[in-house]
Amino acid sequence: MNNIILKNGLLGSSIVSALLISITMYMKSNPEKEVSMMVGFAGMLLAFFFVVKGIKQQRDVNNGFISFGKAFLTGFWITLIISTIYVLVWLVILYNFFPNFAEHYTDMAIAKASPEEIVKVTEEMNSFKKMYKNPIWVILFTYMEILPLGIVFSLVSALILKKK
Template sequence: MNNIVLKNGLFGSIIVTALLASVTMYMKANPEKEVSMIFGFAGMLLAFIFVVLGIKQQRDANNGFISLVNAFLTGFWITLFISTVYVVVWLIIFYNFFPNFAEHYTDMAIQKASPDEVAKVTEEMNSFKEMYKNPVMVILFTYMEILPLGIAFSFISALILKKKQIN
């Protein structure tokens, strides 16, 4: 299982971090333009295809059978690998190339707010900016972008790909 997790985690990580780096460079080069979240989620879903492949490879390595628990665990470990690489790459980008991300994100959110919501959004974004000064919060926020989606993807994939051995 370790080889399957590492190989599929690495391939998924390459996809999701390439997209992360591309979107970040675009945001820095075009600060007035907002990047759609659809690009981020599409990249994550594309990376999580390797969760499906990994579960299938684990099932094939086990003579065509895999329990729901083992299928989920295979998917979970691949997801955790992909998510951890994503977080590490974001930390490198954030601290070395885009240290004003919180301000950039805050300004965009306030500009998008309707006139009635400006005060509320400004307060929320100022709170976000303060939390983002703490490296632990940066890590947690970044994991929250990708990990829940990956866990859900792992569970659904495990449900679809599980195959019990007939006794």
């Protein structure tokens, strides 16, 4: 089981990591353009197909049978590996290659705000910038981008692939 989890976690994380690096390079070279959130979401979904693959492989190892709990745990551990590597890659990118990300993101959000929302958005973005100076908040924000989707993917996959 550990080999299946590790292999699929590393394969899935290579997809989200490559996408994260690509998007970051694009944002740095085109600061005036915004990257669609759908691109990142699609990359995460693609990476989480390794959750399905891992659960199916685990089921096959168990002679075609797997409980919901074991299927969910397999998917969860794969998700945790993918998410943790995603967070680590972001930390390397942020602190070594894109240290002004918070300012860049804040400027984009304020520029998109309507005149009625500008004060509110500016306050929220200033709060975001302040929190983003703390590495713990950076880690938590980054996990919140990917981990909930992976957990949902693990639940749904476990429900579909369980076989008693």
